Amino acid sequence: MQNTNDIILKAINKSYQKGDNTVVVHDDFNLTIKSGEFVALMGPSGLGKSTLLHLMGGLDQPTQGEVLIGGQRIDNLPQKKLTQWRAENIGFIFQSHHLLPVLTAQGNVELPLALTPLNRKQRKQHASMALQLVSMSERADHYPKELSGGQEQRVAIARAIVSDPKILLCDEPTGNLDRKTADEILALLAKLNSDSGKTIVMVTHDHKAAEYASRVINLESYILSQNNSLSKNEELLQNIEPEVDDISIGASS
Numbered sequence: 064m065q066n067t068n069d070i071i072l073k074a075i076n077k078s079y080q081k082g083d084n085t086v087v088v089h090d091d092f093n094l095t096i097k098s099g100e101f102v103a104l105m106g107p108s109g110l111g112k113s114t115l116l117h118l119m120g121g122l123d124q125p126t127q128g129e130v131l132i133g134g135q136r137i138d139n140l141p142q143k144k145l146t147q148w149r150a151e152n153i154g155f156i157f158q159s160h161h162l163l164p165v166l167t168a169q170g171n172v173e174l175p176l177a178l179t180p181l182n183r184k185q186r187k188q189h190a191s192m193a194l195q196l197v198s199m200s201e202r203a204d205h206y207p208k209e210l211s212g213g214q215e216q217r218v219a220i221a222r223a224i225v226s227d228p229k230i231l232l233c234d235e236p237t238g239n240l241d242r243k244t245a246d247e248i249l250a251l252l253a254k255l256n257s258d259s260g261k262t263i264v265m266v267t268h269d270h271k272a273a274e275y276a277s278r279v280i281n282l283e284s285y286i287l288s289q290n291n292s293l294s295k296n297e298e299l300l301q302n303i304e305p306e307v308d309d310i311s312i313g314a315s316s
């Protein structure tokens with residue numbers, strides 16, 4: 064049965080038109096991420112890892128194919144519905160935290176709740192809870208410039224989880240952090256996965272970061288293996304009408 068959280072990319076083609084040239088980033092790409100998985104997506108620069116995250120979060124649409132989340136197609140939702148769906152279901156965490164400098168940690172975390180029916184008091188409560196989850200309650204009144212890089216990333220994580228989304232999409236979330244701070248952030252993501260059941264897809268170039276995941280996908284070998292299994296399927300199809308000799312093998316046993 065389809066779980067409410069499963070992410071399915073089905074026969075995805077993603078291409079860009081550059082003058083007379085078509086740049087094909089993904090062609091007939093298929094991937095299923097199960098609800099509750101913590102997936103690390105690795106691979107060479109320019110191979111289309113961020114593109115996949117953007118497709119999963121409805122920040123970008125495929126040229127062809129379908130993006131299904133919990134059985135619902137999101138690639139063809141009208142913009143207004145998509146924005147609402149994203150606000151309820153997806154938390155994004157990027158390499159650069161993109162916190163607004165004019166707002167405190169608390170203000171930054173409250174911001175995504177503006178899209179929800181919560182009133183001011185409820186928004187404050189939810190943001191405080193999210194800050195508590197990332198151990199940043201004591202810095203709630205601080206502005207981003209008054210925080211360390213790791214603290215800023217914690218606030219960005221609080222902002223991503225404040226609306227209690229089922230899915231967290233992280234693009235190199237520890238790319239700007241030192242090893243120790245990176246490990247703290249990764250442990251926090253692992254905890255959100257194991258304790259709160261968040262499905263996490265994390266793009267990373269860091270092998271140590273990938274160790275926190277329950278599944279590591281190397282995009283390069285994954286695409287190769289998909290192509291190989293396609294050609295195997297073609298072989299199988301060719302063998303559907305067996306030679307007379309092949310039939311006799313079964314008959315003689």
Ligand SMILES: Nc1ncnc2c1ncn2[C@@H]1O[C@H](COP(=O)(O)OP(=O)(O)OP(=O)(O)O)[C@@H](O)[C@H]1O
Binds near residue numbers: 110111
């Ligand atoms: N708007 C665009 N127009 C044309 N090509 C694009 C556009 N956006 C992305 N691309 C191309 O798509 C490909 C995949 O980009 P993407 O950002 O997904 O790669 P990536 O695997 O995340 O790389 P990195 O590890 O460097 O972040 C790249 O070759 C890039 O040049």
Ligand SMILES: [Mg+2]
Binds near residue numbers: 112113114234266
């Ligand atoms: Mg990228």
